Amino acid sequence: MDDLLIYLTDPVYQEEIENLSLAEDYHISYSSDLEEIIRDARLNLVDLIIVWPATLENSTALLSALKEMRLEYIPVVALYRDEEIREKLVKMSFTDCWQIPMPRERFWILIKQLLKDCSIQTTTVEGANWQGSLEEYNLVDLIQMIEARGWDAELTLMIHNHTGVVYFNEGKVIDARFLSLNGLPALLKMAFWSQGRFFTRMSILGEAQKRITISNQEILFAIIEKLHQLEKMATHLPEFNEELLRNPLLDVGDVSPLQKKILDLCERPTRIKDILFSIDEDNEFILQEIIMLLEKSMLGSRTSIEKMLQDSETKPGLGKILTSISSLFKKKEVIKVELSSEDYQAPQQEDGEEAQLQIPQLSLTGEEYHQIQYFLEKHLV
């Protein structure tokens, strides 16, 4: 029996929910107290949480609380009344959003289907065809499990609407595909997937080629190393679930092709992990570029960029400052003044020969920069 937990945010629906409680196939509990909902979710094996009805405020509060308590793996459905908020709800990390009212039969069909799709209880790793949740078995586990059985198989990984495939020959990984990537780059691209579904299918190589020639052991080391790198980089980034947005006050200007792709994606609020799913480049490179764009303030979290825009609209003085300075630097950038040695030529010498003035280009080393930071800490804190 599946456990449904309903976050009742409007008492108007209490009677309807109490009627639902008569459903025999489900154990249903409800509360209008968010703390109680979170406590229930923590203590009981809840299969699904329903926000009934969802507003932006109560949805944000619930999803934040679940995230804080590391309960974001529990599927959450938002029921909404007004079409206007649908678009905003869809962008939040709900498993699904349904408009109410709807016929009761349809409600139960949707619930049943959603639970079937989401439940990690459906994981099966017996017999010839496995299927399940990547939260339970990740890529590293699955490679070892298939190797132990020596299968010729295709392992399909799915997250949102992205699909990747890993090909095995007698348990040895021989190829992988994701987006336009093949071989090891495709495999490493999927290494960090910790959510989504997988299934296996017995196959005799099919379209796969032996693009990966290193041993499974070496592959596992490569994956673990890659995950370690990503973890380190993640310390300089917001949460992978956080939505980023391009800063429209800054012109794109001179950016790398990869940065351009990222900025294009972030024309709309886009989560970091969706950026990783959508661009067929090494995840490390993508994260490096995101870090750079954040440093340059060309990207920011959705909330801060939206607040900045709001501020610039309401405070014309500051807006004017930014516009004024931006245009100044933009003009400067167009004119390329590359100083060459000819720039340093001294006037003609008396004997008619030209003397060239050599100017040493002093630069700072990382160690010297650390000295400077220490110095500033000492004097300016």
Place this chain on the structure above:
Amino acid sequence: MKLIDTLLITPTKEILEEITSNMPLEEVEVNGVKGYRLEISEDLVFLFYPMGLGDNPDETPLKDIKEYFRGVLLVLHEKYLLDDALMETEMEQFLLDLGSRPVVLAVRMEMKNLNYLNEILQESGMHLAKKGKLLFWHPLMKSSQKKVWDIFFKQIMKN
């Protein structure tokens, strides 16, 4: 010892004093040009050559030696940025003359305006050109003053 020459442009002496407050600067004169010496360590010294702006321009031979500067720190009061005439003429030409040097523009805000600024802008400023960075600060907010110097030195290191 490594001596790094930089240019420090301020519209008034007050702002110069504010941005350098608590920094152990020594006045020096190098080849007839007055400047400030900042000793980070025995092996690393910065020389800042101050230059006036707006109503208070300095007639110094600085323009002749601008190629020497490894970085430029412009410190302006926010009110100067609203002075279109100033921005369109003097400052613009000056920046063009500097070519591709790292430039940090540190805007001295009124405290209430600094607080209006979004967190991102307060923390990271704005990237305005390949080697140009805009930062906002107030002398009473020491962290913002420190950020200006930190980013300035970082720009020099990176470029």
